[in-house]
Amino acid sequence: MEIAAQNRWVRQGQKIGVAVVGGARVEFLSPVEGVVMAINQDVVADPSLATRDPYEQGWLAVVKAPDLAINRKNLVQGTMTAPWMQNNIARLSTLLAQAEPGLAQDGGLPVGGVLTQVTPALRDRLVKEFFLG
Incomplete structure (x- = not known):
């Protein structure tokens, strides 16, 4: 770090x-x-x-x-926070299910460490899309 x-x-x-x-x-x-x-x-x-x-x-x-x-003014805040977070969780779930079907959510809680469980190409894509990297 x-x-x-x-x-x-x-x-x-x-x-x-x-x-x-x-x-x-x-x-x-x-x-x-x-x-x-x-x-x-x-x-x-x-x-x-x-x-x-x-x-x-x-x-x-x-x-x-x-x-x-x-x-x-440039931050997501207030009543926009929950919908923004739900949208990003849905995007992540869809992306993982399409790219790595074994990581599709089954209705349970999301697990940590997803970046260590995907291919390097998918990991790079996730970092770009969700961390603006």
């Missing part, structure tokens, strides 16, 4: 971190523009925290955004 250096200025949508998952480099983009104020060294040491506990111990960095109101 690599995360942008502390005190570095990042733009909204600019790469702020990189993880290697199943052999693929997955870039994480900054949701806001500003200065990186803190880096979670626990995630650098144990990247699995980012998926095991993303809302508590798995955060990557703190970015101080001087123009947060402007940045928020």
